[in-house]
Amino acid sequence: MTTTTSASIVNLQKINKTYPKGIVALKHINLEIDQNEIIGIVGANGSGKSTLLKLLAGNLQPEQGSIKVFQSELKNNSAQLKKKISYISQDRALDPEMTGKELLGYFSALYGLPHQTSKKRYTELVKTFELTEFIDRRVNSYSGGQAQRLHLAIGLIHQPKLLLLDEPTSALDPQGKAFFWDFIRSYQQLGNTVIIISHELDKIHHCCSRVLLLDKGKLIADESPDFIIQSHALPILHIKTAHKISNKQDLQQPLQQAIPSANIQLKGQSIQLEINKFLDNDKPEVLASVLQICQEQHVAIVECRWENAGLENAYFKMTGQSISPPSGAKNNKKGQRKRR
Amino acid sequence: MNYPHFAISYAVFKRTWLKTLRRPVALTFSLVQPLMWMLFFGFLFQRYALDDLPIGIQYLDFLVPGVCAMTVLFGASQSGIELIRDMQNQFLNRILSTPASKPMVMAGKISADVSRLIIQAALVLLLGLALGAKLNTAIWPLAYMIASLLLFGVAFCSLSCWIALKARSQENMATFVHLINMPMLFTSTALVPSKQMPDWLATIAQYNPLSLVVNISRDAMLFAESPVFKTSLLPLVLIATLIFLLAALTLRSTKLD
Numbered sequence: 001m002t003t004t005t006s007a008s009i010v011n012l013q014k015i016n017k018t019y020p021k022g023i024v025a026l027k028h029i030n031l032e033i034d035q036n037e038i039i040g041i042v043g044a045n046g047s048g049k050s051t052l053l054k055l056l057a058g059n060l061q062p063e064q065g066s067i068k069v070f071q072s073e074l075k076n077n078s079a080q081l082k083k084k085i086s087y088i089s090q091d092r093a094l095d096p097e098m099t100g101k102e103l104l105g106y107f108s109a110l111y112g113l114p115h116q117t118s119k120k121r122y123t124e125l126v127k128t129f130e131l132t133e134f135i136d137r138r139v140n141s142y143s144g145g146q147a148q149r150l151h152l153a154i155g156l157i158h159q160p161k162l163l164l165l166d167e168p169t170s171a172l173d174p175q176g177k178a179f180f181w182d183f184i185r186s187y188q189q190l191g192n193t194v195i196i197i198s199h200e201l202d203k204i205h206h207c208c209s210r211v212l213l214l215d216k217g218k219l220i221a222d223e224s225p226d227f228i229i230q231s232h233a234l235p236i237l238h239i240k241t242a243h244k245i246s247n248k249q250d251l252q253q254p255l256q257q258a259i260p261s262a263n264i265q266l267k268g269q270s271i272q273l274e275i276n277k278f279l280d281n282d283k284p285e286v287l288a289s290v291l292q293i294c295q296e297q298h299v300a301i302v303e304c305r306w307e308n309a310g311l312e313n314a315y316f317k318m319t320g321q322s323i324s325p326p327s328g329a330k331n332n333k334k335g336q337r338k339r340r
Numbered sequence: 341m342n343y344p345h346f347a348i349s350y351a352v353f354k355r356t357w358l359k360t361l362r363r364p365v366a367l368t369f370s371l372v373q374p375l376m377w378m379l380f381f382g383f384l385f386q387r388y389a390l391d392d393l394p395i396g397i398q399y400l401d402f403l404v405p406g407v408c409a410m411t412v413l414f415g416a417s418q419s420g421i422e423l424i425r426d427m428q429n430q431f432l433n434r435i436l437s438t439p440a441s442k443p444m445v446m447a448g449k450i451s452a453d454v455s456r457l458i459i460q461a462a463l464v465l466l467l468g469l470a471l472g473a474k475l476n477t478a479i480w481p482l483a484y485m486i487a488s489l490l491l492f493g494v495a496f497c498s499l500s501c502w503i504a505l506k507a508r509s510q511e512n513m514a515t516f517v518h519l520i521n522m523p524m525l526f527t528s529t530a531l532v533p534s535k536q537m538p539d540w541l542a543t544i545a546q547y548n549p550l551s552l553v554v555n556i557s558r559d560a561m562l563f564a565e566s567p568v569f570k571t572s573l574l575p576l577v578l579i580a581t582l583i584f585l586l587a588a589l590t591l592r593s594t595k596l597d
Contacts, residue, residue, distance in 0.1 A: 057437065059433070059436075059437065060595075078439075079439040080439070082437065082438060082439040083439050087437055089430065089433065089434075091429075091430045092430075093429065093430035093431050093433055093434040094429070094431065095355075095359075095426070095429070095431050096429070097358075097359055097362050097363075098355070098358065098359075102355070102358065105351070106351050106354075106355055107434075107438065109344075109347045109348055109350070109351030109440075110348055110351060110435065110438040110439075110440040110445075111438055111439065111440070112344035112347065112348070112439065112440070154434075
């Protein structure tokens with residue numbers, strides 16, 4: 001059983017959430033999050049990530065279990081806690097007929113910010129998110145990236161201590177994404193806590209102190225990203241050859257026989273072996289076999305290195321499912337938003 | 341009640357007005373519709389005598405307070421549409437995620453819509469006067485008329501918002517609104533005096549809130565009579581309060597997606 005420590009700002013105990021028609025979203029979730037952490041939530045579509053975030057925001061109620069945020073029971077202190085929490089949803093909840101300036105002012109009032117504070121926050125956010133150029137225009141004239149930046153700025157108007165982000169970078173360009181992740185790090189350094197759902201696993205790996213892996217509503221891992229990768233990811237052996245591989249069949253067959261669990265790819269001057277059943281102790285043995293076969297086939301090797309694959313690979317190994325949504329589904333979603 | 345509560349209502353009030361002004365077509369149409377009723381009905385029935393009315397009172401004089409009330413009824417029924425739009429683009433979720441008091445949010449919305457309806461009813465009244473209606477436009481008759489329209493507006497804007505929160509789609513809401521508006525209008529004294537109705541209809545008209553508003557306005561503006569608080573304004577106060585509370589509490593308990 002999880003006990004609340006003094007620094008703990010989120011404490012979930014035995015949380016179960018089922019949607020109508022018996023769809024189980026979360027099963028028996030126990031979780032504790034300390035202040036000043038960046039937590040990544042990772043999982044396949046429908047694994048319960050967004051449900052977990054909505055429960056923490058107080059937007060949904062669990063059937064069973066208790067949720068404490070900032071040491072208070074969430075359901076009993078919802079209005080007070082909402083002043084400290086911000087849930088920034090996947091959908092950009094903006095009024096297309098209002099300007100960015102009007103929207104920031106509107107939410108300042110709904111959060112009860114005094115006039116001076118509101119003015120100060122407005123200036124800070126416009127500067128931080130580089131909104132100056134379009135802040136006086138109506139939202140229906142914004143590009144996807146501009147709307148997303150405004151969406152994030154509104155979520156930060158009341159300086160939340162706990163920031164809950166559901167795929168916040170989906171509409172941002174690479175530059176916008178880089179800016180966003182830098183911002184998240186600086187926001188955490190101010191003493192705030194960030195919980196983020198994202199499919200950008202490299203960024204999750206580098207920014208988050210902990211990663212929660214969800215599969216079909218179950219919390220299957222709650223560890224540092226490095227630990228998850230080292231424990232579960234499939235290692236890949238990369239070999240660079242001196243010349244283009246001409247005798248592909250002659251090389252592939254013995255390699256497959258020597259390491260039956262490997263997924264082997266030969267391309268140009270590269271050999272790549274992704275190994276499914278593997279222990280760290282087996283690495284020298286595998287490498288020796290590969291080098292020997294290459295020598296027998298007169299393939300000269302220039303470079304040889306092991307790569308521990310990332311979170312995607314670890315998740316796949318643990319669940320048999322891929323985290324990334326199919327690219328078609330992503331595009332459809334974008335199209336729907338645009339039409340709206 | 342402290343300052344931020346009023347700031348919440350004011351912010352919602354301001355946004356509702358802003359959006360109303362940014363939709364000039366909808367605003368114009370909601371004004372044109374009652375004007376057409378007044379022109380068509382006014383000139384169509386102008387030639388018929390009305391029983392039991394003092395000599396000199398024409399149908400147009402009788403009709404103008406009815407059309408003013410009708411303007412509020414039809415305009416109020418559109419109040420919930422904006423909530424449905426907010427639900428559809430997830431904006432309502434964002435509002436509900438804030439710690440803002442939901443009754444104050446509802447109060448801001450209703451007060452903006454009611455103030456718009458009162459302005460529209462005043463424009464209808466001015467046009468009626470321009471067309472030749474003879475009405476008492478002294479301060480007290482006008483005040484009674486505005487008070488009754490205001491209470492009726494609060495009740496029906498709140499009802500529209502409540503329906504919107506329950507129906508959650510414009511199609512469902514439109515069906516429901518038509519089911520309420522038309523019977524409400526034709527079982528009231530807005531267009532015809534109750535004495536010219538069949539008995540059963542006259543009985544229904546007596547308890548119809550629209551008749552209450554129309555009768556208060558008509559008594560004040562045609563005969564300079566003050567309303568009896570207990571039997572005319574009090575029921576409107578009660579209806580407005582109850583339906584407003586229903587809408588505000590429904591907003592508070594609305595489940596986020």
